[in-house]
Every structure is written in C-alpha cells, then in structure tokens.
Amino acid sequence: xxxxxxxxxxxxxxxxxxxxxxxxxxxxxxxxxxxxxxxxxxxxxxxxxxxxxxxxxxxxxxxxxxxxxxxxxxxxxxxxxxxxxxxxxxxxxxxxxxxxxxxxxxxxxxxxxxxxxxxxxxxxxxxxxxxxxxxxxxxxxxxxxxxxxxxxxxxxxxxxxxxxxxxxxxxxxxxxxxxxxxxxxxxxxxxxxxxxxxxxxxxxxxxxxxxxxxxxxxxxxxxxxxxxxxxxxxxxxxxxxxxxxxxxxxxxxxxxxxxxxxxxxxxxxxxxxxxxxxxxxxx
Numbered sequence: 001x002x003x004x005x006x007x008x009x010x011x012x013x014x015x016x017x018x019x020x021x022x023x024x025x026x027x028x029x030x031x032x033x034x035x036x037x038x039x040x041x042x043x044x045x046x047x048x049x050x051x052x053x054x055x056x057x058x059x060x061x062x063x064x065x066x067x068x069x070x071x072x073x074x075x076x077x078x079x080x081x082x083x084x085x086x087x088x089x090x091x092x093x094x095x096x097x098x099x100x101x102x103x104x105x106x107x108x109x110x111x112x113x114x115x116x117x118x119x120x121x122x123x124x125x126x127x128x129x130x131x132x133x134x135x136x137x138x139x140x141x142x143x144x145x146x147x148x149x150x151x152x153x154x155x156x157x158x159x160x161x162x163x164x165x166x167x168x169x170x171x172x173x174x175x176x177x178x179x180x181x182x183x184x185x186x187x188x189x190x191x192x193x194x195x196x197x198x199x200x201x202x203x204x205x206x207x208x209x210x211x212x213x214x215x216x217x218x219x220x221x222x223x224x225x226x227x228x229x230x231x232x233x234x235x236x237x238x239x240x241x242x243x244x245x246x247x248x249x250x251x252x253x254x255x256x257x258x259x260x261x262x263x264x265x266x267x268x269x270x271x272x273x274x275x276x277x278x279x280x281x282x283x
Contacts, residue, residue: 037241136221
C-alpha cells in the first residue's frame with residue numbers, strides 16, 4: 001500500500017515567510033497616511049528652530065512628531081524658509097507645514113487640519129512708551145501718530161494687518177519688512193521703527209533670548225487671535241491623510257503629554273469645542 005505523499009517545506013523557507021509576514025504587518029501598522037509626510041522645519045523660535053546641539057527643536061516640532069506618531073504616519077523633516085515652503089507645498093514637493101492660519105489663497109492648494117493650538121498677534125513697543133498711543137485699531141494707530149511698523153516679509157498677522165495698504169505705507173516709510181524678528185527687534189530699540197508686529201509667544205521668547213525683554217512691552221491693542229493648523233498639499237497628500245491627522249489631533253490634545261509639552265513652553269491650552277473639528281470643515 002502506497003503511503004500518502006507529504007509536502008516538505010525547507011526550514012529556511014518557513015523562516016523567510018515568517019519574516020516577510022512580520023515586515024508586512026509592521027509596515028501596515030504604521031502606514032495610516034498614504035506616504036511618508038515631508039514636513040518643513042522653518043526657523044521661528046520657539047516653535048521651530050535648531051538648538052545649540054544642532055538638533056531640530058521647538059514647540060511645533062514636538063507637536064508635529066507627537067501628532068503624526070499618534071496618527072501612525074511616517075514623516076521626515078526638511079528645512080527651508082516659510083515663504084519658499086508654501087511654494088513647494090503648492091507644487092507638491094513638501095507635504096505639510098505647521099503653524100498655518102486659514103486663508104482663501106492657501107485653501108486653493110492645501111487642506112487644513114483641525115486646530116492643534118492657538119496664537120495671539122500683538123504689537124511690541126518700547127517699554128518707555130507704554131500707554132502713549134491709544135487706538136482702536138491698527139489703521140488709526142499708524143495714521144494718528146505717524147508711527148513706523150516693522151513686520152516679517154510674507155508673514156500672516158490676521159485680517160486687520162492684511163487690510164492695510166502695504167504699498168502706500170512702504171512709500172510713506174511707515175512699513176519696514178525684514179526676514180525675521182531677530183532683525184526687527186534691534187530696530188525698535190534704536191528708534192528705527194516704533195512697532196513690531198508678531199506672535200506674542202515668539203516675540204517674547206526672542207526678546208528674552210536677546211536680553212532685551214525688559215525694554216519692550218505689548219501694546220494694548222490685540223491685533224488678532226486665531227487658531228493655527230497643519231496645512232497639507234492637495235497635490236501630494238489625500239483627504240484621508242487629513243482625516244487621520246485630525247483624529248490624532250483630537251486624541252492628543254486631550255492627553256497629559258500634550259499639556260506637558262505646552263507647559264514646557266510656558267503655555268496653556270484652552271480648546272473650545274469648535275476648535276477641534278472634523279476634517280469635512282476644512283476640505
């Protein structure tokens with residue numbers, strides 16, 4: 001009586017199959033996004049910068065990593081100025097930027113996530129002139145006192161700043177545009193400009209870092225309070241990528257880890273129910 005033939009699989013083949021299955025399952029477990037997300041690391045202290053050890057650091061740097069890891073998305077950072085990064089994002093060569101405010105122009109080429117923190121835009125003045133220039137808005141402030149304002153090229157400070165006639169202000173020498181706040185703050189102390197517009201946290205951080213925190217003050221008029229988002233390229237990412245990241249933002253913002261990161265930078269989070277929205281509101 002003939003025995004039933006048995007198929008013998010070599011031991012090395014079994015091991016190979018196990019390894020392949022393990023690698024496949026590991027990759028699948030960490031691939032909630034359609035691709036490795038290329039994120040720009042801009043130079044905007046304390047949100048994103050290179051520290052004394054030559055390492056990428058900053059509040060937004062930490063939040064990007066934590067949120068993308070919560071979303072189980074692979075990522076990598078590149079470094080370039082913010083204005084160029086937006087052009088690269090529009091063309092699909094960069095996938096994501098952090099610290100973005102929603103504007104109609106950006107919505108044409110990008111998808112915004114839910115908010116992951118907020119920001120306040122203010123006007124820094126010299127401390128010895130604190131209270132000198134009462135005004136209900138920025139236009140009145142500039143026209144009534146003929147002040148000179150400094151701002152960063154290409155930065156977004158809210159609707160009130162955008163509504164100004166920038167060309168006219170430049171022609172009247174009332175608007176000075178430079179590449180960053182490190183260049184602007186010394187002009188304030190040297191009486192070359194009378195106001196520096198910017199993010200309150202960033203300006204305070206830089207002023208203290210430069211040793212001039214005691215010589216500047218915040219004007220009473222708050223220029224803009226806004227929510228900030230990640231902006232993803234429509235050309236290189238998908239709506240599903242935004243949805244995965246939105247779910248991660250919602251989860252991470254309610255965690256102790258999020259509060260710890262924020263407190264490390266001297267900040268508290270006050271999310272309203274409207275801040276954490278489903279991606280449908282931004283697509």
